[in-house]
Amino acid sequence: MGGQNxxxxxxxxxxxxxxxxxxxxxxxxxxxxxxxxxxxxxxxxPGSILDIALANGIDIDHACGGVxxxxxxxxxxxxxxxxCNEAVEEEDDMLENAPGLKPTSRLACxxxxxxxxxxxxxxxxxxxNLAQEPH
Ligand code: FES
Numbered sequence: 001m002g003g004q005n006x007x008x009x010x011x012x013x014x015x016x017x018x019x020x021x022x023x024x025x026x027x028x029x030x031x032x033x034x035x036x037x038x039x040x041x042x043x044x045x046p047g048s049i050l051d052i053a054l055a056n057g058i059d060i061d062h063a064c065g066g067v068x069x070x071x072x073x074x075x076x077x078x079x080x081x082x083x084c085n086e087a088v089e090e091e092d093d094m095l096e097n098a099p100g101l102k103p104t105s106r107l108a109c110x111x112x113x114x115x116x117x118x119x120x121x122x123x124x125x126x127x128x129n130l131a132q133e134p135h
Contacts, residue, residue: 004045004067005067005068005069005090007090008068008088008090009088011045011085011088012085012086013045013047013085013112014085014112014114015035015038015046015047015112015114015115016033016035016038016047016113016114016115016116017035017115018035018115019032019033019034019035019115020032020033020113020115020116020117020118020119021033021118021119022049022052022053022113022118022119022120022121023118023119023120023121024053024058024121024123025078025120025121025122025123026122026123027058027123029056029058031052031056031058033047033052033113033115035047035115037055038051038052038055039051040055041054041055043062043065043066043109044062044066044073044108044109044110045066045109045110045112046112047112047113048066048108048109048110048111048112049075049077049106049108049109049111049112049113049119049121050062050066050073050108050109051066051109053108053121060073060075060108060123060127061073061127062108062109064109066109067109068090068091068094068107068109068110069094070094071094071095071096071097071098071107072127073107073108073109073127074095074098074099074100074101074105074106074107074108074124074127075105075106075107075108075111075121075122075123075124075127076100076102076104076105076106076121076122076124077104077105077106077111077119077120077121077122078104078120078121078122079117079118079119079120080113080117080118080119080120081104081106082117083113083114083115083116083117083119084106084111084112084113084114084119085110085111085112085114087106087107087110087111088110091106091107091110094107095107099124099126100124100125100126108121
């Protein structure tokens with residue numbers, strides 16, 4: 001499974017055009033994002049926080065395969081929230097089911113930073129046991 005949810009219409013996504021960094025907390029792992037190597041995991045939108053995490057060995061839970069049909073990939077974007085595409089209604093509906101919701105909560109599979117600023121992502125407690133640092 002993976003890719004894009006066919007029931008969600010056209011998304012307004014601005015892909016990054018230059019390299020930028022994403023830091024995952026609390027493990028404090030920073031990865032460089034290369035615009036030319038996005039979308040290889042086929043889980044979540046290409047260039048999404050989930051895509052970036054999985055490509056770098058950080059396993060955020062994603063029960064639905066990254067198609068905006070669950071809330072297990074909930075993350076909090078501590079820095080760079082405004083550089084991400086806006087959440088569509090379907091994402092907001094799913095997020096309502098996520099515990100520990102914050103104003104800068106997003107589904108990792110749907111949030112695509114545009115690379116104009118480095119991003120800091122917090123993986124919530126309840127998902128953290130499943131998150132692994134790169135080996
Ligand atoms: S993995 Fe299911 S909504 Fe992101």
